[in-house]
Amino acid sequence: MQSLTITFLGTSSGTPSRTRNVSSVAMTLDGTVLLFDCGEGTQHRLLEAPVRSGAIEAIFITHLHGDHVYGIPGLLATLSMNGRTRPLDLIGPPELSVYLESTLRTSFHNPSFEIRLHDVKGIYRGETFTITALELDHSIPSFGYCLVEDDHPGKFDPDKARALGYEPGPVYTELIRARDPRVLGAARPGRRIAYCTDTRPCAAAVELARGADVLIHESTYAGDMRTEADERKHSTAAGAARIAAEAGVGRLILTHFSSRYRDVIPLLEEARAIFPNTDAAEDLMTIEVTR
Amino acid sequence: MQSLTITFLGTSSGTPSRTRNVSSVAMTLDGTVLLFDCGEGTQHRLLEAPVRSGAIEAIFITHLHGDHVYGIPGLLATLSMNGRTRPLDLIGPPELSVYLESTLRTSFHNPSFEIRLHDVKGIYRGETFTITALELDHSIPSFGYCLVEDDHPGKFDPDKARALGYEPGPVYTELIRARDPRVLGAARPGRRIAYCTDTRPCAAAVELARGADVLIHESTYAGDMRTEADERKHSTAAGAARIAAEAGVGRLILTHFSSRYRDVIPLLEEARAIFPNTDAAEDLMTIEVTR
Numbered sequence: 001m002q003s004l005t006i007t008f009l010g011t012s013s014g015t016p017s018r019t020r021n022v023s024s025v026a027m028t029l030d031g032t033v034l035l036f037d038c039g040e041g042t043q044h045r046l047l048e049a050p051v052r053s054g055a056i057e058a059i060f061i062t063h064l065h066g067d068h069v070y071g072i073p074g075l076l077a078t079l080s081m082n083g084r085t086r087p088l089d090l091i092g093p094p095e096l097s098v099y100l101e102s103t104l105r106t107s108f109h110n111p112s113f114e115i116r117l118h119d120v121k122g123i124y125r126g127e128t129f130t131i132t133a134l135e136l137d138h139s140i141p142s143f144g145y146c147l148v149e150d151d152h153p154g155k156f157d158p159d160k161a162r163a164l165g166y167e168p169g170p171v172y173t174e175l176i177r178a179r180d181p182r183v184l185g186a187a188r189p190g191r192r193i194a195y196c197t198d199t200r201p202c203a204a205a206v207e208l209a210r211g212a213d214v215l216i217h218e219s220t221y222a223g224d225m226r227t228e229a230d231e232r233k234h235s236t237a238a239g240a241a242r243i244a245a246e247a248g249v250g251r252l253i254l255t256h257f258s259s260r261y262r263d264v265i266p267l268l269e270e271a272r273a274i275f276p277n278t279d280a281a282e283d284l285m286t287i288e289v290t291r
Numbered sequence: 292m293q294s295l296t297i298t299f300l301g302t303s304s305g306t307p308s309r310t311r312n313v314s315s316v317a318m319t320l321d322g323t324v325l326l327f328d329c330g331e332g333t334q335h336r337l338l339e340a341p342v343r344s345g346a347i348e349a350i351f352i353t354h355l356h357g358d359h360v361y362g363i364p365g366l367l368a369t370l371s372m373n374g375r376t377r378p379l380d381l382i383g384p385p386e387l388s389v390y391l392e393s394t395l396r397t398s399f400h401n402p403s404f405e406i407r408l409h410d411v412k413g414i415y416r417g418e419t420f421t422i423t424a425l426e427l428d429h430s431i432p433s434f435g436y437c438l439v440e441d442d443h444p445g446k447f448d449p450d451k452a453r454a455l456g457y458e459p460g461p462v463y464t465e466l467i468r469a470r471d472p473r474v475l476g477a478a479r480p481g482r483r484i485a486y487c488t489d490t491r492p493c494a495a496a497v498e499l500a501r502g503a504d505v506l507i508h509e510s511t512y513a514g515d516m517r518t519e520a521d522e523r524k525h526s527t528a529a530g531a532a533r534i535a536a537e538a539g540v541g542r543l544i545l546t547h548f549s550s551r552y553r554d555v556i557p558l559l560e561e562a563r564a565i566f567p568n569t570d571a572a573e574d575l576m577t578i579e580v581t582r
Contacts, residue, residue: 014372015368016334018338018339040362044307044335048309064398065399067368073357074357074361077305077306078305081306095397099397099398102390102394107356108355109357
């Protein structure tokens with residue numbers, strides 16, 4: 001099975017602190033890097049992370065607030081200065097192309113590679129995965145994403161092969177390579193990771209996260225700021241945990257913490273009371289996604 | 292005499308490295324902070340520096356290349372989130388207003404304070420200083436700046452006061468407060484700091500730096516990259532040193548080093564061979580400007 005890891009590059013909402021940068025998450029599938037959000041300073045975090053910026057295949061943007069996009073132009077400039085020629089896919093709300101075009105034009109910035117803009121409402125097809133988006137519930141258009149790894153073929157069953165008249169030998173290797181369904185067990189579903197920020201707890205987040213191995217959900221506030229969370233269209237830790245429970249995910253990881261919380265343990269405890277398998281993201285934390 | 296310090300927030304050209312961020316310099320006069328350039332991650336460096344971001348009175352931009360401006364929108368957002376209401380002055384090439392307006396608009400960013408754009412070719416008047424700009428020689432319009440502190444009044448001369456018929460007493464305090472030129476010695480000229488980047492060595496840099504206490508000059512390359520420096524309209528360390536010598540400055544500080552140089556000692560040596568009182572800037576280095 002290919003390796004699938006998540007590295008948190010920025011876990012603060014709004015403004016950076018000394019320990020948390022603004023939003024960005026890298027997902028790495030066997031060396032292919034997918035970036036989700038790109039707040040200011042993402043390229044700086046990449047210098048410290050076990051993630052090669054040259055291996056970024058696509059950048060997925062949830063919404064146009066600065067703490068999610070102000071790192072894009074600088075990252076593109078650095079990729080150009082590093083001599084990139086391979087195209088880069090960019091996925092996000094329609095306004096993203098306007099932001100990018102005007103920023104690059106007014107800063108005399110002409111990337112050395114093609115930037116391919118994709119419609120956020122389409123399905124993004126990678127070599128071994130797909131990524132879909134759904135609109136969440138925030139103060140401006142904001143989209144959550146779900147990465148779905150392709151199903152893994154079932155295990156080779158020599159009894160089935162023999163029943164079909166095949167004798168053990170090189171032909172077995174060929175049958176496996178051809179993924180012949182007659183000789184394989186049941187396919188094993190690919191892993192799923194959902195990424196929901198910025199948003200109030202909403203039905204679209206549940207839909208995206210349904211059956212996910214990992215749900216990364218924003219948790220800007222603790223319960224004491226419930227009213228502000230609603231007004232500002234953000235989630236509390238408990239709100240994120242209820243989404244995780246309803247969607248039946250394997251694991252919840254909280255992120256996008258307001259800088260008012262130096263210590264996020266109280267948020268973690270609020271969430272665990274509802275959904276026990278919860279962790280709080282930290283900058284440069286890397287996790288392996290397993291079944 | 293008021294305190295006058297320079298803090299280097301970013302000393303790398305083009306892209307950040309693990310130890311050097313892209314361009315920004317803060318000058319602090321008795322608590323008033325003036326920022327020169329604002330590359331991506333400047334607000335992150337401010338979190339570590341002995342410089343209060345809330346005390347920033349004005350931001351001076353040399354040119355529109357990303358490594359000098361991509362940190363502006365995020366810094367403005369953070370100042371807003373910190374509740375700033377005091378206006379902020381912004382000075383730079385005419386294209387700066389287009390960059391800023393389009394970036395703020397497309398990222399749904401409405402600052403909580405007024406941003407007052409000034410013509411770079413005018414004279415910026417602070418409470419105790421003026422700042423003037425001259426166009427340098429770069430691949431796009433680029434301006435150097437010179438901060439000139441107001442002259443300090445001469446020392447009170449009791450003999451002159453007595454010759455005018457004043458007897459020692461409270462009247463002396465009044466004469467000093469009124470800065471009566473009849474009882475003061477020669478005025479002492481204010482300190483000068485010139486900031487020249489990005490540019491080839493040019494006459495405008497000499498003019499700006501004439502008699503400066505400190506010249507901060509870009510030094511992107513060492514002598515081995517002389518040809519590239521010319522082509523790309525940058526300076527070598529030796530080029531910067533010749534400007535310092537010609538302008539008769541007190542002290543030269545090199546900055547804006549290409550990330551190809553992990554060790555800038557060779558650049559420092561090249562410059563010192565021409566202008567001995569030279570230092571190489573490092574991120575978070577603070578110097579006191581003295582006469």
